[in-house]
Amino acid sequence: MIKSQITLKQLEAFAFVVDTGTFRAAATALGTTQPNISARISALESALDTTLLIRDAGSVRLTSKGKRLLEKARQVLWAGEALIEEAGQQVLIEERLRLGVTELVACTWLQEFLRLLKGAYPKLRVQLEVDLSSVIEARLMEGQLDLAFQNDPFKSSAFASEALGAESYCWVANPNLIAEIGRSPRAGDLFQHTILTHSKDTQAGHALHAFAESQGLGRHQIVHSSALSACVPMVLEGLGIALLPKTLVRCEIASGNLLEIAFDWLPDPLSFYARYAPSRAPLFVAKAAKLASRAMNPAKDEVYDK
Template sequence: MIGNLFTLKQLEALIWVADLGSFRRAAAHLNTTQPNISARIAGLESTLGVTLMRRDAGSIRLTEKGHALLVQARRVLREAERLVDIAARPDLIDDSLRLGVTEVVASTWLRPFLRSLAEAYPNLTVELTVDLSRDLDQELAANALDLTVQTAPFSTPASGQLNLATYDYIWVAAPELAAQIGPAPDLAALVRHPVLGHARHTQAYQDLIGYFDGTRAPKARLVPSSSLSAAMNMVLDGMGVAVMPRVMVAPALAEGTLKTLSATWHPQPLQVAARYHTERTPGHVSRAAELARSCAEAFDVQDQKNLSRP
């Protein structure tokens, strides 16, 4: 038997050094010290009699053997996680999940999702990032995040992707401004006011640009923002109109602090997906994505019930 030759911690160190490109970053992720990580890698190399990686001008490069062993190390750790699954001991998953979400998710069903994660994996630590989808995309590609819940379009591929929800856009304004504009405004009536909304690189903003450029309406005063919450606060204060995901402004509509404008055009619906890299993430990441889908679906059911209430 080879059970005493190397440990799961050594294989774990190999994986994280390879994924993060740094002994220091691997040590921080695994809550240990850099010398400890170095010792694990050195012990694995000594036992197997191979060189796994080379340090070159501050960077880490896997050798040919290192790449081959990395693939097998991932398989071994996944199989070890299956032992935990069979034993029904999710509390033994003592790891961190680097989760990135967009603001739409953070303002709607993030809390029940985090509660579901805590119930499923009580010793899993969530490192949360709330950012623009474009930036989450880049961080996922760079191995800086394990799982993203973000909005299309996606600029980089991910081998694991679950479609979670589709959110329609609506035009809204503060009650006083909505009364001035009227119940069924034409485009010219809308663009007499600043149009608040998404950041410049988003699909919704590009849809706005494309639509307004193709009309004879007065030039719109588009006011992009990297924070939809900040844009919504500006709308609440009567500083302009906005086209927003309905799910995000639903509470304000229910309270009467925002009013819907019955415009005839809207950006294409917002597509939300959970994304991860199947080949290099542990099993609990894919299960977290499944939990995200369940929470998104449950939130949508409740949202539809709220809409149907008189």
């Protein structure tokens, strides 16, 4: 039988150092100190009587033996988690989920996701990052995130990508501005006013610029914002017309504080995905991705097997 010289914490430290690239990053991800990580790795190497990692300046790399043992270490960690899941004792999972989401997710269905996650894993801690989809993907590729809720397109296809749903866009303005331009303005009339929308480097930002160019319209009227939520009070104040995901302004439209504009061009809907690395992620990450689908689509009668 395996003796107590080898622990799950040692195997976890080994996997995280490889995934994050440094002892310091692994310590941050695991909520501990760099000396603790070093001690766990040293104890594991001593117990196995082999060198797993070679410490270079500022980074680490696997030895040939380390490469072979890494997959075995992951299998032990997954088996331990599967044992807990099978016993129905998810309360014993006291891990940290490093989650990256876009602002739109944070402003809409993130709270419902966190509620569902709390019900499934009561002691799971969430470390949240909110940023542009491109930044989130970079963090995922660096091993600094376990799970990302982001919209396509993606630079890397090396991750599991579970489709969550799509968010459509709409044109909106406050009633005073609508009285001036009407509910069905022409493109030229629309672009006489400030257009508040996504960051320029987003899919919708590129599409809006391409549309304006194709119609011979001035693009200087387009005001981009990396914070979509900041556009809402601006359009409420009549500082411009907004092209935004409809879910972000649904309440304002329902209350009549904003009116939807009937215009025959819209960018493609934002398609959202839950993305993670199944080759290294804990099992609860895949379960969390399924919960995200329920949170984004509450009307769907989905069954989640804990």
